[in-house]
Amino acid sequence: MYIVSRMLKPIVVAVIMFISLHYLGLSVVQALLVCLVPLALGWLNIMTEVGYLLTAVCMMAAIGWAVVPTDVKSVIKQNIQAVIDESTSRDTVAMTTDT
Numbered sequence: 682m683y684i685v686s687r688m689l690k691p692i693v694v695a696v697i698m699f700i701s702l703h704y705l706g707l708s709v710v711q712a713l714l715v716c717l718v719p720l721a722l723g724w725l726n727i728m729t730e731v732g733y734l735l736t737a738v739c740m741m742a743a744i745g746w747a748v749v750p751t752d753v754k755s756v757i758k759q760n761i762q763a764v765i766d767e768s769t770s771r772d773t774v775a776m777t778t779d780t
Contacts, residue, residue: 691723691732698736701743 695716702712719732746754 687726688724691720691729694723694732694736695720698739701736701739704743705739705746 698719699712699716702715703709707715719729719736722728722732749757
């Protein structure tokens with residue numbers, strides 16, 4: 682029974698992390714890659730607390746994002762996109778002036 686518990690707990694933790702990350706907007710591939718961290722740590726039985734902590738942080742962020750009103754979400758997304766666009770344009774200007 683110990684082996685089943687040891688194999689099943691990391692799978693459950695990885696599934697929780699995958700669902701949380703996918704809800705937060707990561708693609709399926711990205712969420713799968715990140716959820717491999719607690720899965721591998723749990724199966725190897727090393728630093729399992731770190732895996733649980735990462736999963737808990739992702740889950741709390743997903744819960745927090747779920748309770749935010751829709752209009753606030755749209756404002757946040759617009760601001761994030763503006764910051765990304767500004768940093769991208771700054772990087773391209775820096776690259777063209779360096780050459």
